[in-house]
Amino acid sequence: MSLVPSLFGGRRSNVFDPFSLDAWDPFEGFFTPSALANASGATARDVAAFTNARVDWKETPEAHVFKADLPGLKKEEVKVEVEDKNILQISGERSKENEEKNDKWHRVERASGKFMRRFKLPENAKMEEVKATMENGVLTVMVPKAPEKKPEVKSIDISG
Numbered sequence: 001m002s003l004v005p006s007l008f009g010g011r012r013s014n015v016f017d018p019f020s021l022d023a024w025d026p027f028e029g030f031f032t033p034s035a036l037a038n039a040s041g042a043t044a045r046d047v048a049a050f051t052n053a054r055v056d057w058k059e060t061p062e063a064h065v066f067k068a069d070l071p072g073l074k075k076e077e078v079k080v081e082v083e084d085k086n087i088l089q090i091s092g093e094r095s096k097e098n099e100e101k102n103d104k105w106h107r108v109e110r111a112s113g114k115f116m117r118r119f120k121l122p123e124n125a126k127m128e129e130v131k132a133t134m135e136n137g138v139l140t141v142m143v144p145k146a147p148e149k150k151p152e153v154k155s156i157d158i159s160g
Helices: 033-040 044-051
Strands: 054-059 063-069 078-083 087-094 113-120 131-135 138-144
Touching: 054 113, 063 087, 078 138, 087 138
Parallel strands: none
Antiparallel strands: 054 063, 063 138, 078 087, 087 113, 131 138
């Protein structure tokens, strides 16, 4: 649950989560949807698609599991990348529907445009073994965890 309300509505950030790159953005508010739309010729809806890719992150004893809802996208339109050995980046683009000259649109609610989410993973993540699958518009990224090192205990004989 979000402790800080989001400008874009619905993004789940947690200022107390050291692994969330969404927690603090020094440029927050500098690039607003309307400012980006005016600068690039895109609409505010296009920019909102960039920021609103929904991702769940859970940690199991074996792995970090990310699930992203990407309805209507093919796996070829999505990128999963590892950056700087501990940053997981999920990005892609949803194309705008072609407009015909004779079409009369009554409502446009489905978002189009680019999206990108980045997550800083803890040291126990095995970034070289990341696997991703996509099924029914849901991207699942599995990042295995290194086994937890248990401290070595050595018994000392007591003399005397």
